[in-house]
Amino acid sequence: xxxxxxxxxxFLTGAAGGIGAxxxxxxxxxxxxxxAGIRHNRGTLEGxxxxxxxxxxxxxxxxxxxxxxxxxRHPAAAHGLHAVVNNAGVxxxxxxELVPPAELRRQFEVNTFGPAxxxxxFLPLLRQGGxxxxxxxxxxxxxxxxxxxxxxxxxAALQAxxxxxxxxxxxxxVPVVLVEPxxxxxxxxxxxxxxxxxxxxxxxPQRVALYANHLAAFAEVMAKQKNGPVDRVVKAIANAVxxxxxxxxxxxxxxxxxxxxxxxxxxxxxxxxxxSTFKLSKVTAGAA
Ligand SMILES: NC(=O)c1ccc[n+]([C@@H]2O[C@H](COP(=O)([O-])OP(=O)(O)OC[C@H]3O[C@@H](n4cnc5c(N)ncnc54)[C@H](OP(=O)(O)O)[C@@H]3O)[C@@H](O)[C@H]2O)c1
Numbered sequence: 001x002x003x004x005x006x007x008x009x010x011f012l013t014g015a016a017g018g019i020g021a022x023x024x025x026x027x028x029x030x031x032x033x034x035x036a037g038i039r040h041n042r043g044t045l046e047g048x049x050x051x052x053x054x055x056x057x058x059x060x061x062x063x064x065x066x067x068x069x070x071x072x073r074h075p076a077a078a079h080g081l082h083a084v085v086n087n088a089g090v091x092x093x094x095x096x097e098l099v100p101p102a103e104l105r106r107q108f109e110v111n112t113f114g115p116a117x118x119x120x121x122f123l124p125l126l127r128q129g130g131x132x133x134x135x136x137x138x139x140x141x142x143x144x145x146x147x148x149x150x151x152x153x154x155x156a157a158l159q160a161x162x163x164x165x166x167x168x169x170x171x172x173x174v175p176v177v178l179v180e181p182x183x184x185x186x187x188x189x190x191x192x193x194x195x196x197x198x199x200x201x202x203x204x205p206q207r208v209a210l211y212a213n214h215l216a217a218f219a220e221v222m223a224k225q226k227n228g229p230v231d232r233v234v235k236a237i238a239n240a241v242x243x244x245x246x247x248x249x250x251x252x253x254x255x256x257x258x259x260x261x262x263x264x265x266x267x268x269x270x271x272x273x274x275x276s277t278f279k280l281s282k283v284t285a286g287a288a
Contacts, residue, residue, distance in 0.1 A: 002031065004033045004052075007031060007032055007033040007050060008031075008081075009074075009082060010033070010034050010083045010084070010085060011035040011067075011081055011125075012027070012034055012035065012036055012037055013056060013085070013086055013088035013114070013115075013118060014039075014089060015036035016039070016041065016045065017088070017187070018184070018186025019184065019233050019237070020036075020088070022231065022234045023085070023087065023234045024036050024045060024048065024051055026235070027238055028048065028049065028051060030238055032050070033052065035054050037088070038054070038055065038056070039056065052074060055067070058086075059110055059113065061121075064114075064118050067121070071125065079128065080126065081126055081128075082130075082131050082132070082241070083241045084118060084119065084122045084132075084133050085237060086115035086119065086135045087136045088110060089110060089138075089188070090106065090111065090151075090191065090192070091107075091151045091189070092150035092154075092192065092196075093147055093150065093192050093193075093196050093218075094199060094200060095147055095214055095215070096149040096150070098199065098207060098208060100202070103150070103195065104150055107151060108150075108153075111154035111158060112154045112157045115161070123169075126174050130173065131174060132174060132175040132176070132177060132241070133165070133175070133177065135177065135179070136179050137159055137178045138155040139182065139251075139255070140156075141155035141178075142259065143259040143260070143262045143270070143274070144156065146214075146278050147214065147218045163176075166248065177248065177250065178248065179251075180251045180256045181228075181233040181236070181253060182228050182233075182252060182253025182257075183225055183227045183253070184232070184233050184252075185230060186227075189222070189225075200215075209287060210286045213284060213285075214283055214286070217278060217283050218278065220279060221277070232252050235252075236252035237252075
């Protein structure tokens with residue numbers, strides 16, 4: 001096994017979370033040194049070899065700049081970085097009419113602006129190392145879903161940033177790759193549900209009542225959702241990191257592939273299928 005200073009380096013955000021923590025392990029096993037960007041230390045990375053923990057809040061450009069500076073001083077980054085993986089993310093959900101402005105901003109700060117700040121700060125290291133950007137998106141970037149408007153919009157914007165920046169960075173041969181995981185068993189859904197309940201609890205009860213039937217239908221669909229294994233997504237991201245010539249997009253999971261197919265259907269048909277899947281076809285307006 002190579003010493004840490006001889007390994008190629010990857011900087012990863014959200015490294016303490018479900019997909020991120022497993023990805024740290026996978027990348028070290030594939031021979032990389034991982035600069036693990038974490039906001040809160042959850043002890044998930046304790047005792048791992050070839051892992052350098054780097055505090056970072058992706059919504060704070062100053063914190064991101066500090067993280068890039070810290071990584072650049074490490075011997076394992078002396079020749080730059082092989083990849084940056086923008087993995088940190090949150091789900092903000094609920095009927096858009098009921099989502100508080102601060103929650104909408106948080107959605108875009110973490111999922112869209114965060115990756116932009118991180119990529120800006122780390123590009124000197126990526127140019128130096130002949131590296132790549134890997135942005136963890138979601139299938140809702142291409143097929144937005146009801147009561148998931150904020151997360152869908154944040155990932156659609158991330159996809160637009162990625163597609164535009166891929167063309168800008170071609171001059172330096174820095175690929176920009178998107179990964180679309182299907183629904184995956186991590187704490188992200190419980191966190192989203194808790195945040196949505198707090199937001200709904202603080203909203204005008206009369207407005208909440210208008211959506212009572214929508215919220216009940218959504219809860220039913222989410223309760224039946226089958227989440228895939230973390231491992232499948234981790235492999236797809238690690239392949240995007242490792243491939244000699246990475247593809248523009250990696251899709252992990254049959255549900256992600258199905259949503260990608262839906263995005264190509266005529267809008268009327270697509271919306272009927274989504275409304276039926278989300279049990280909204282027969283949902284009526286709640287009584288205020
Ligand atoms: N799970 C799925 O079904 C699924 C499907 C499609 C796409 N994705 C995407 O996959 C990525 C990873 O999600 P996951 O399922 O592993 O979720 P997770 O278990 O909730 O992990 C998300 C990670 O993001 C970090 N994070 C949140 N806000 C941050 C901030 N401001 N600065 C730095 N880090 C921050 C969290 O740190 P804290 O612990 O400190 O909050 C956590 O470590 C996300 O981009 C998500 O959108 C997930």
